Amino acid sequence: MRNFWTLYTRELSALYLTPTGYVVMCVFLGVLGWVFWLLVRVLNLPEMVRIEQDVFGIMFGGTFFYWIVLAAVASALTMRLFAEERRSGTIEVLMTAPVTDTQVVLSKYLAALTFLLLMWVPTVIYVLVLGRYATVDYGVVFSGYVGTVLLCGLLTAVGTLVSSFTRSQFVSFFVSFVVILMLFSLNFMQNIVPPLWRKLYGYMSILEQFKDFSQGAIDSRSVVYFVSMTLFLLFCTVKSVESHKWR
Amino acid sequence: MVDVRDLVKRYGAVTAVDHVSFTVAKGEIVGLLGPNGAGKTTTMRILTCFMPATSGHAEVGGYDVFTQSLEVRRLIGYMPEHVPLYPEMRVIEYLRYRGRLKGLRGQALDNRVKHVIEVCELGAVWKRIIDQLSKGNRQRVGLADALISDPALLILDEPTIGLDPNQVRKVRELIQQIGKDRTVVLSTHILSEVEMMCDRVIIMHQGKIVAQDTMDNLRGAAQRTFFCEVKAGVEEVERVLGKIDGVAKLTVTTNEGWTRAELRAKEREMDLREAIWAMVGEKGWKMRELSSHARSLEDVFVEVTAR
Numbered sequence: 001m002r003n004f005w006t007l008y009t010r011e012l013s014a015l016y017l018t019p020t021g022y023v024v025m026c027v028f029l030g031v032l033g034w035v036f037w038l039l040v041r042v043l044n045l046p047e048m049v050r051i052e053q054d055v056f057g058i059m060f061g062g063t064f065f066y067w068i069v070l071a072a073v074a075s076a077l078t079m080r081l082f083a084e085e086r087r088s089g090t091i092e093v094l095m096t097a098p099v100t101d102t103q104v105v106l107s108k109y110l111a112a113l114t115f116l117l118l119m120w121v122p123t124v125i126y127v128l129v130l131g132r133y134a135t136v137d138y139g140v141v142f143s144g145y146v147g148t149v150l151l152c153g154l155l156t157a158v159g160t161l162v163s164s165f166t167r168s169q170f171v172s173f174f175v176s177f178v179v180i181l182m183l184f185s186l187n188f189m190q191n192i193v194p195p196l197w198r199k200l201y202g203y204m205s206i207l208e209q210f211k212d213f214s215q216g217a218i219d220s221r222s223v224v225y226f227v228s229m230t231l232f233l234l235f236c237t238v239k240s241v242e243s244h245k246w247r
Numbered sequence: 248m249v250d251v252r253d254l255v256k257r258y259g260a261v262t263a264v265d266h267v268s269f270t271v272a273k274g275e276i277v278g279l280l281g282p283n284g285a286g287k288t289t290t291m292r293i294l295t296c297f298m299p300a301t302s303g304h305a306e307v308g309g310y311d312v313f314t315q316s317l318e319v320r321r322l323i324g325y326m327p328e329h330v331p332l333y334p335e336m337r338v339i340e341y342l343r344y345r346g347r348l349k350g351l352r353g354q355a356l357d358n359r360v361k362h363v364i365e366v367c368e369l370g371a372v373w374k375r376i377i378d379q380l381s382k383g384n385r386q387r388v389g390l391a392d393a394l395i396s397d398p399a400l401l402i403l404d405e406p407t408i409g410l411d412p413n414q415v416r417k418v419r420e421l422i423q424q425i426g427k428d429r430t431v432v433l434s435t436h437i438l439s440e441v442e443m444m445c446d447r448v449i450i451m452h453q454g455k456i457v458a459q460d461t462m463d464n465l466r467g468a469a470q471r472t473f474f475c476e477v478k479a480g481v482e483e484v485e486r487v488l489g490k491i492d493g494v495a496k497l498t499v500t501t502n503e504g505w506t507r508a509e510l511r512a513k514e515r516e517m518d519l520r521e522a523i524w525a526m527v528g529e530k531g532w533k534m535r536e537l538s539s540h541a542r543s544l545e546d547v548f549v550e551v552t553a554r
Contacts, residue, residue: 006347010333017335089331093392096295096327097348098320245298 004103011111015077021115024076028069028119035065036126054137055130060144061207061214070155071180077116078159079172081108082241086167101241105160109234113156117149140216147213150226151206155180157233164240248273248400248430249294254303256289263289265454266303271447273399276426278441279434281451282552287434288328290451291404294432295325308399321350324393328404330385334378338369338388341377342395349396363391367421383414390418394425401425403433407440419444438545450551457551465547472540473510473519478533481506487530491522505535 015021039055060066085091094104130136162176163169183206190201202208209222249271256264264286271277279287293300294307296316304311310318333341342363346356364373367387372380377388386406393401406422407415422431423444435441441448442462449459458465477484484506485499496511512519520537527534 002350002352003348006344010336010344014333014335088334089327089329090333091331092292092297092327093325093331093345096297096320096323096325097345098317098350099348100317 003099004107007099007103007107008111011081011108012114014080015111015115018080020076020080024073025119028073029122031065031069032059032123033126035059035063036123039063040130054140055134056127056136056141056144057214057216059126060140060148061210067184067207070151071177071184073119074116074152074155074159075162075173075176075180077112078156078163078176079169080163081112081160082164083166083169083172087169095245101238105164105234105237105241109156109160109237112160113153116152116156120145120148120152137216140214143213143216143218146218147210147222150213150223150230151210153230154206154226154233157230157237158183161233161237161240164237164244248275248308249432250304250306251290251294252304254290254293254305255301256286256293256298257301262454264293264300267451267454267456269449269456269459271430271432273430274428275447276423276431276433276445278445278448279432279451280436280438280441280448280548281434282436284453285451285552286454287451288404291325291402291432291434295323295402296320321396322398323400323402324396324398325402326389326393326404326406328408330389332377332385332388332392335376337376338373338380339364341388342373342391345392346395351396359395359397363394366394366425367391368417383410383417386410386414386418387421390421390425399429401429401431401433403431405435406433407435407437415440438548450548452552458547471512471517473512473523474507474536474538474540475510475523475527475534476502476505476507476536477527478504479506479530484508487526488523491519491526493517493519493522507536 036055036059039058043055043058082091085094095101127136127141158179159172159176162179163172166172166175183204186201186205187207190198190205193201203225209225212219212222249269251270252268254264254267255262267286267290279290281287289298292298293305294312296312296319299313306312307319308322310322312319336344339360342360343356346359351359364370367390369384369387369391372384377385380388390403390406393403403422407418410418419440422433425431426444433444445462447459447461448465450457475488479487481499481501485497485508488494488499488508488510489497491510493513494510495513496509498509500507500509510519510523518539520539523537
């Protein structure tokens with residue numbers, strides 16, 4: 001546990017000490033702020049009055065930006081986790097210290113996740129601002145944030161796993177970005193696969209599972225989906241790190 | 248301290264370490280010597296639990312490197328080749344991080360960090376960011392990291408590679424000093440380094456151990472070589488000097504109009520110079536050189552690795 005804490009603080013400080021973290025944060029907050037502004041403006045147009053949906057209902061998962069930005073940001077924050085250690089050789093000093101593979105994987109994963117989640121903190125300002133001038137459905141805001149936390153957890157796990165396969169940050173970024181897009185696309189795929197598979201694709205689809213969160217509902221099935229997928233990916237990462245010793 | 252038996256490591260079709268066995272006693276400084284690609288780094292990586300062996304058995308301090316990996320890792324301080332470090336950290340941050348990772352906390356951590364900074368002469372740079380350090384200082388940080396937990400066994404892979412002569416000398420002195428109270432296994436392909444620092448040497452070549460002994464024995468095991476240069480025909484010199492008792496090997500060449508003979512004695516302690524002198528005097532040849540050479544470790548090295 002103490003080892004975990006030592007590793008975790010180092011990983012987190014590495015994100016705050018390198019430019020990557022700040023670039024990612026700027027892009028993320030810039031895009032999200034712009035989307036928020038856009039939504040408020042568009043929903044205020046007279047012809048949009050018929051739309052019943054809440055601003056935050058659309059902001060969490062309702063726009064294409066939300067998904068693309070999260071996919072990019074999660075890939076960028078996780079790309080260096082293992083790839084950089086492998087490239088620079090520090091993996092050798094790390095793995096010959098008295099630490100377990102699980103400690104290493106969990107500390108790296110949670111550090112990246114912490115950074116990603118902390119980036120969401122400033123978005124609370126949007127809620128406060130909008131709450132001053134309009135009625136906000138705080139249920140939707142809450143479930144939206146819960147869904148986002150779970151989603152970030154899953155995407156970070158994808159990035160962590162991919163990073164453990166390669167020594168190139170560049171490769172890690174693009175592969176995890178594409179893998180995440182593939183996970184998103186399962187939703188559309190279910191329309192073209194045989195009926196037998198349709199249900200599985202639907203169940204595996206992140207978009208499908210996220211729908212409830214953006215409508216103000218927290219469905220335990222979706223929570224189980226996100227948590228179990230995340231744990232499975234982390235388990236694979238531990239195995240991947242172990243397997244490098246055998247090559 | 249270290250007990251390696253029949254160790255084999257294969258990477259696909261390549262056998263990097265081929266049935267290697269050796270032991271290192273407590274307090275010894277042992278050099279793994281060999282050309283590049285001899286299997287030194289692989290052997291060290293197996294000892295430090297970075298990778299498992301394909302077959303064979305390796306123990307450190309009584310613990311098996313495969314089944315008791317964490318216990319082994321607590322016993323060792325390891326400095327890999329090229330000293331990988333986190334460039335964005337400060338020296339002091341890095342050492343404190345590594346110390347904590349190896350189980351040090353509180354006052355004990357402070358004391359050890361202070362101690363290794365002093366021993367490795369990092370006093371002037373402890374606040375600096377690692378990225379901005381010179382090669383020599385990076386090497387010192389790596390050594391300080393290896394030493395921080397006061398390990399019983401120090402494993403150093405090419406500790407002086409890429410340093411300038413002054414830095415090499417300093418690092419060597421440092422290792423010698425550190426080695427006074429602990430076991431050290433270091434690898435190198437520089438012969439003089441082993442001659443200066445190590446009690447014992449293990450020469451590896453193409454994954455195999457080709458020689459292992461104390462420095463004195465290794466040098467001594469080689470017979471002495473005698474040279475003489477005379478004015479006489481090659482065949483005649485060959486015939487005459489060949490008659491001397493105790494000559495194991497005789498090679499005759501010509502050199503600037505003189506005839507040069509290289510003689511190896513059958514036994515280590517045997518001195519052939521008197522016999523050669525007498526022989527040459529008897530024949531009335533002019534002589535311009537008569538000398539004796541103890542073989543250097545380099546000769547031994549070239550001989551065993553050239554096979």
